[in-house]
Amino acid sequence: MLTPTAPAPTITIPAAMLAELSRVLGTGLILDEAQRQTYECDGLTNFRAVPGAVTLPRTTAEVQAIVRLCHQHRIPFVSRGAGTGLSGGALPTEGCVVIGLARMNRxxxxxxxxxxxxxxxxxxxxxxxxxxxxxxxxxxxxxxxxxxxxxxxxxxxxxxxxxxxxxxxxxxxxxxxxxxxxxxxxxxxxxxxxxxxxxxxxxxxxxxxxxxxxxxxxxxxxxxxxKPETVQTLLAAFDNIGAAAQTVSDVIASGILASAMEIMDHTSIVASEAAVHAGYPDCEALLLVELDGPTAEVNAQMQSVRELAAKNSAAEQRLAQSDAERAVVWKGRKAAFAAMGRVSPNYIVQDGVIPRTALPRVLAQFDALSKATGLRIANVFHAGDGNLHPMVLYDGSIAGEEARALDVSYQLLRLCVDAGGSITGEHGVGREKQCEMSYMYAQPDLAVMQRVRHAFDPHELANPEKLFPTPRLCGERHNGPHREHPLVTAGIAEIF
Amino acid sequence: MLTPTAPAPTITIPAAMLAELSRVLGTGLILDEAQRQTYECDGLTNFRAVPGAVTLPRTTAEVQAIVRLCHQHRIPFVSRGAGTGLSGGALPTEGCVVIGLARMNRxxxxxxxxxxxxxxxxxxxxxxxxxxxxxxxxxxxxxxxxxxxxxxxxxxxxxxxxxxxxxxxxxxxxxxxxxxxxxxxxxxxxxxxxxxxxxxxxxxxxxxxxxxxxxxxxxxxxxxxxKPETVQTLLAAFDNIGAAAQTVSDVIASGILASAMEIMDHTSIVASEAAVHAGYPDCEALLLVELDGPTAEVNAQMQSVRELAAKNSAAEQRLAQSDAERAVVWKGRKAAFAAMGRVSPNYIVQDGVIPRTALPRVLAQFDALSKATGLRIANVFHAGDGNLHPMVLYDGSIAGEEARALDVSYQLLRLCVDAGGSITGEHGVGREKQCEMSYMYAQPDLAVMQRVRHAFDPHELANPEKLFPTPRLCGERHNGPHREHPLVTAGIAEIF
CATH class of the missing domain: 3.30.465.10 (Uridine Diphospho-n-acetylenolpyruvylglucosamine Reductase; domain 3)
Incomplete structure (x- = not known):
């Protein structure tokens, strides 16, 4: 776990507010400590804090009543869906009110x-x-x-x-x-x-x-x-990940808009196979391309994709022949994160984005970082839009290795930012990456965001100490550079 | 012209600020009155006001210098592109600074x-x-x-x-x-x-x-x-506008995503023909459907579109046979607004949006309003996304007719809002429709927007007295209702 630089302020929900919550919510108010503890984290389990009360409203009016009370008494609140988030977005603030929306399910x-x-x-x-x-x-x-x-x-x-x-x-x-x-x-x-x-x-x-x-x-x-008329899914096996990435760029350059293009590296393939036996070929890099649309179009485009994969020396290509086969292919891909438990005692999933054309270069940097630190890094990614999910594998029973793995995972994000990318594609910033926001954004950018936040939330009661860097949790950090002509400075553009 | 309910505050740019602007901009600062007058309106010519200074910066640094001076001296500024806007968005505030961006054109x-x-x-x-x-x-x-x-x-x-x-x-x-x-x-x-x-x-x-x-x-x-491999453009003529609208709904329901679906009514067709001679069929309603994509897909989908038009009793269907023919079809459509001068001395173009399924009902309401007021209403619209451009035709030389036409044009917008729609699809609110914002939004909605504005602009210097209703220009107006379950109350949804 990360250590905050200063203790969190203590939050105590006033008795009058608890009484009013009880009147509004009845059994939808949870105060029992053991029950409250089940809300102490979301899918990012290395950050934990126990809320002071959990509310389970059934209507908009009940949500409004809860929030009005929080506002009146200046008590922070954290809303929560199923708690599957991976960046600690639903992590409670110690002692706060959690608003669980699971009962508003119609x-x-x-x-x-x-x-x-x-x-x-x-x-x-x-x-x-x-x-x-x-x-x-x-x-x-x-x-x-x-x-x-x-x-x-x-x-x-x-x-x-x-x-x-x-x-x-x-x-x-x-x-x-x-x-x-x-x-x-x-x-x-x-x-x-x-x-x-x-x-x-x-x-x-x-x-x-x-x-x-x-x-x-x-x-x-x-x-x-x-729903599209036809869906087709291709698996192509490559000897190196650069060839798989090049195939992705070639498909996009040819004007084909695939519905999905995913790449898994060797470590991910091995782990996934061990867990769900999707029958993936044993190779350095697996590319999954899915096309959907009118049958005539999909047939013609899949032929082009296969030719591009062959041009990039794909060792093997398999087209899923039925909905059942396609389901198995996807099961292997979607299980890749959880399956890491088969090849490593612990792992951290990260979520960075880079310009698609920077894929081979950034993956080489990941590899160098892995070699320099001795921690294995597995890669599964949405290759079409440059959204990487590197996983840092470590053994939590070795003293200090979790902290080292966390540090490596943040270094991976900075490599993404340096390549002109972003610290999150879909998992969010949450508690996990709030300090990295200072690496990505210049001070004026963050200041405008904060002012907008205050337009909605003048007292910072809604999910506080998330998303933005705070001195308490992040210390004083230097900002990333503010680049005036970014495409030019990044050297990825043709100058007029 | 609309009459404000109270006089605008007088703005005087301080001499020290003008001197600094002159130092920064050189010949990019325009103070000559005749030249300033050319910036008195945009494409909405019935609102006019002369700025105190016009600036023509060439760089980001110059724009920043201008805005810093405006901020320091609390002088409002209005930025301007080519001045083609139709809602008075680039209308100056009397005496303000205009920031014309025409020279930043690289x-x-x-x-x-x-x-x-x-x-x-x-x-x-x-x-x-x-x-x-x-x-x-x-x-x-x-x-x-x-x-x-x-x-x-x-x-x-x-x-x-x-x-x-x-x-x-x-x-x-x-x-x-x-x-x-x-x-x-x-x-x-x-x-x-x-x-x-x-x-x-x-x-x-x-x-x-x-x-x-x-x-x-x-x-x-x-x-x-x-660019898509193939583009095909169909013109279908109908005896009534409801059949054209039904064809649009049928095309969408069939799963075809057309690149454009436009409808013109009889008045618009006559005006357009008089102006550009596109050779449109003489009919009550003309539907233009454009498809683009892979040739095989476009061919198959165009066949379906033609069958749907025939099912809705299209009197005639013509497929543009060449790029030149397609260009003529579009020239007629794009000239429709300007061509109104051929059939009416003056007109007001409006810009409302409705749920596509409400098209026949709302068009009938427009027709009833036209009959009740004696003012002709022509209709050209982006039918696929329910974006209407009704034109209210009037004769400005008849005393009071401009004001009546303006009033009718606002009534058309309210019919759109009542149908679950919006007061603008693409022209913006600007000066023209700011008072209608109170009809569309409840007070909390507008209050949040204002707070966000203040996060960016605490002194309301950027394009003031636009977009939001103000007591000076709009008086005290009632807000639209805040509906809790809108799809249900509008009666357009299947209830679970």
Missing amino acids: ILSVDFDNERVFAEPGVTNSQVTEAVKHRGYFFAPDPSSQTVCTLGGNVAENAGGAHCLKYGFTSTHVLGCEVVLPTGELTWLGSEHGVVNEPGYDLLGTFVGSEGTLGVVTSVVLRIVR | ILSVDFDNERVFAEPGVTNSQVTEAVKHRGYFFAPDPSSQTVCTLGGNVAENAGGAHCLKYGFTSTHVLGCEVVLPTGELTWLGSEHGVVNEPGYDLLGTFVGSEGTLGVVTSVVLRIVR
Whole structure:
């Protein structure tokens, strides 16, 4: 665990506020210590803190009542969906109020004519597709945790998934949110009917991905998408990861918009095979390319993809021949993180983004860092949009190795930033990467974000000590450079 | 012209500030009254005000110097691109500083590998496509004014165009902006390298479409898109506009994503024919459907579109047989607004959005309003995304008719809002529709937007008295209702 540089301020929820919460929520208020402890972390388990109260509202009015009380008594609150987040976004502040939205789990209506779904935040990602698939529709964002994770969390983190290369992130598919602001006001951001391009500031875009720091979402209007006529999935095996990455660049340069392009390295393949036996070929790098759309188009484009893979010396190519075969291929990919337990006692998953063309160079830097530190680094990534998920493997039973692994994982992120990229693609900043924000952004950028935060939340009650660097947790850190002409300075652009 | 309810405060630029502007800008400072008068309005010519000074900076540093001086002396400023806006977004505040960005007109670099263009704000929309078309790319947003309007204005208004049905608005294609904040600070919003999904708040999304109220854009990173293999354009003539609208819904329900679907009514067709002789069929409603993509897909989908048009009793269908024929079809469509001069001495173009399924009902309401007021209403619209451009025809030489026409145009917008829609799709709110914002949004929505504005601009110096209703210009107006379950109350949804 990281050690804060100063102790956290003590939070005590006043008795009068607890009494009022109890009156509003009844059994939806949890004060028992053992029960509260089950909320002490999310999917990032090396940060833990126990909340002072857990609330489980069933309605927007109840959420509003909770937030108004927090505002009145200046008590911080942290909203929580299924707790599957990987950056500590739902980590409580010690002694705070947790607002768990799992009981607000109804799909309220489906409007097929306008291709919209209206739902509460505790509905799981997969349930949306379940509700519309009989009419040939699906909900596009597909984080690996989609059978468990909820819409509220998807909105908070702007969740992605393997298919956001073609279909976009959650922000593309959320058209409106009913939101309880940290002051207790109820408002709509974006459109109540899912009409495009609303006037005024696009605060919905700011809210999506704001990691719980701007308010609590109490309902959402989602866009649904028609299922494609055909889906085809290719596995191509390569002797080196550079050839797999080059194939990705070649596919994009040829004008083909694949629905997913994923790369797994040797360590990831071995771990995944040990866990789910997807029957992957034994190779240095595996490229998975999925195409969807009209059958005629997909057939023609898959032929082009196969030719490009062959040009880059693919040792083997396999096309999934059935839905069942495709499901197995994806099961192997989606299990890759959890499967690391088969090859290492512990691991840290990171989430950085780089310009796609920088892939071979950055992967070589990762490799050099691994050799220099003696810690293995496995790579699984959404190659099409340059979203890397390096995993740092370590043994927590060796004194000091967790701290070293954490340090390496942060160094990986800085390599991404140095390449013109970002410290997160889809997992969010949360508690885990807040100190790295100073490496990525110059002071004026962070100052504007903070001012916007205060427009929503003047007292910093909503998910405090997340997302932004704070002196208490990060100390005084130098900012990254503010580059005036970035494409030019990064040397990746043709100058006029 | 609308009459403000109270006189505007008088603005006088201090002599010391003018001297400093002159030192920084040299001949880029315009104080001559006749020259200043040429900046008194934009494309919405019934609102006019003369600025106190016009500045024509050539660099980011000059823009920053101008804004710092405005901030220091609390002088409002209005930034301006080509002045083609239709909602008075570039209308000066009497006596203010205009920041004209026409001289910042360089494309700085093109990065084909990552499909990005880096450009200054005074570059025209069409110039981006000109710079990349030799490699098979184009810049997708295509407002009708694209040969003249500039990127800075496109960003300010989140410009659309006929093809944003498939390709999205400007916000989809702007990946980063260098911005001078109203306080004079320089920052980047979004990504400097065009990497997707940056951490922290998506302030770029808020900035795009903020109509010049949050700062001045000094450079942009744009996404470019590969040209499709094939484009096909169909004209279908109908005896009534409801059948044309039904065809649009049927096409979308069939899963076809057209690149454009436009409808013109009889009055618009007659006007357009008189102006540009596109050879349109004489009919009650003309539907234009454009498909693009791989040839095999486009051929198959166009066959389906033609069958759907026939099912809805299209009287005639014509497929453009060459690029030249397609250009003529589009020339007629894009000339429709200007061509209204052929059938009416004056007209007001409006810009409302409705859920696509409400098209027949809302068009009938427009018709009833026309009959009740005796003012003709012509309709041209982006039917695929429900973006209407009704034109109210009037004769300005008849006393009181302009005011009546303005009133009717606002009534049309309220019908759009009542149908679950919006007061603007792509022209912006600007000066023209700021009072209608109170009809569309509840007080908490507007209050949050104002707080965000103040996070960027604590003194309201950037394009003041635009976008938001003010008591001086709008009086005290009632807010629209705040609906808790909008899809349900609007009766357009299937209840679970």
